[in-house]
Amino acid sequence: MSKDVYELLDRIGNLLRAEVRQLGSSYGLHPVHIEILSYLSRCNQFSDTPAALKEFLGITKGTLSQSITLLETKGMLVKQKDVQDKRVSHLSLTESGRDLIEQLTPPDRYLGPLSKLEQTSPDSVTLLKQMLAEMQIQNETLTFGVCHTCRHHQVVSETKFYCRLTELELDRKFGELICREHENTR
Ligand code: SF4
Numbered sequence: 074m075s076k077d078v079y080e081l082l083d084r085i086g087n088l089l090r091a092e093v094r095q096l097g098s099s100y101g102l103h104p105v106h107i108e109i110l111s112y113l114s115r116c117n118q119f120s121d122t123p124a125a126l127k128e129f130l131g132i133t134k135g136t137l138s139q140s141i142t143l144l145e146t147k148g149m150l151v152k153q154k155d156v157q158d159k160r161v162s163h164l165s166l167t168e169s170g171r172d173l174i175e176q177l178t179p180p181d182r183y184l185g186p187l188s189k190l191e192q193t194s195p196d197s198v199t200l201l202k203q204m205l206a207e208m209q210i211q212n213e214t215l216t217f218g219v220c221h222t223c224r225h226h227q228v229v230s231e232t233k234f235y236c237r238l239t240e241l242e243l244d245r246k247f248g249e250l251i252c253r254e255h256e257n258t259r
Pocket of ligand 1: 239253
């Protein structure tokens with residue numbers, strides 16, 4: 074049975090990656106460039122550094138550096154020094170980078186089947202999230218999970234939450250972003 078699940082997820086992943094690869098190539102982008110744009114469209118302010126990107130994507134420093142330069146040249150992202158620590162840079166999408174990633178992911182061609190699964194079986198999304206969390210625990214990697222599922226996330230009001238790790242009060246809307254420091258509730 075687990076072999077069936079594995080093969081299904083593998084085939085779905087291959088189809089999605091192939092489509093994104095093809096769409097990206099029409100903009101002169103490789104899959105890694107799309108992954109960088111996608112990550113930056115979803116991460117919070119503790120996770121928008123080249124070091125976090127390298128950990129998330131598992132790529133070499135050289136590939137990352139070349140990719141960032143290319144995306145900067147294409148006007149899709151900007152790099153800015155941290156105001157307190159000049160050794161650290163933060164990356165953010167430009168409007169055209171954000172527009173492009175919204176257009177490419179998820180690919181239009183597969184919006185129908187993806188939405189159908191979500192609408193007809195909302196539990197499937199929860200189950201997939203649980204499976205991902207369990208696999209990350211097995212793999213002992215950083216989870217890069219969505220903030221509101223983190224054990225440090227504490228809701229304080231309708232508009233704010235408190236991050237017990239960074240000891241900062243942040244807007245609830247940031248709770249939908251992924252974070253390098255995320256820790257699953259065990
Ligand atoms: S609550 Fe967790 S995921 Fe959210 S900002 Fe803090 S450490 Fe990151």
